[in-house]
Amino acid sequence: MANMFRVVVDTKDLMKLNIHLGAYAKQAPVVVSRALNRAATTTRSEAVKEARNNYYVKAAAVRATFNIRKSSKSRLTASVCSKDGSMPLDKFKFSPNQPRPKNPPAALKVGAKKPGMKELRHAFVANINGTKIFERTSKKRLPIKRLMGPPIPRMVGNQKTREVVERKSLETYEKRLDHEIKRVLEAGK
Structure with a gap:
């Protein structure tokens, strides 16, 4: 683009x-x-x-x-x-900003466009060569895909x-x- x-x-x-x-x-x-x-x-x-x-x-x-x-x-x-x-969503504002496997949030909040933050219910934060935002593509553990923003x-x-x-x-x-x-x-x- x-x-x-x-x-x-x-x-x-x-x-x-x-x-x-x-x-x-x-x-x-x-x-x-x-x-x-x-x-x-x-x-x-x-x-x-x-x-x-x-x-x-x-x-x-x-x-x-x-x-x-x-x-x-x-x-x-x-x-x-x-x-x-497209720019990865982890380059924008998001919360929680670190993986929390013991106490995962109900939904990940991401703010790309101001004002406010949007909830992504099926997204999660993982530390794979740095903190990134992913989503599972099936019901299984893998594969996962990195979420992108605008x-x-x-x-x-x-x-x-x-x-x-x-x-x-x-x-x-x-x-x-x-x-x-x-x-x-x-x-x-």
């Missing part, structure tokens, strides 16, 4: 940029590239914040799924893509999150574009 964010830059804005830079119009691709790169990193950080606001997930786990393809002066596009499969691209890809992230990245792009223009004009003096 993959999810991609887009910030669209209009060509009319580039024409205005060339007029604004005047004698330094050759620097326009560099200015746009720097602003796009900053907007791309802002996109990732805002997506991580939004995922943390809506889900019980670690920021490092969300950040690891993102790939940023940066802009250059010859290629004026930047892309931010989140790609990953994929991170789906967490950051819902409509509400996309709108917030794209709005913030567009704000950053415009702010950084103004800053880079001032920087080029001041360096030319």
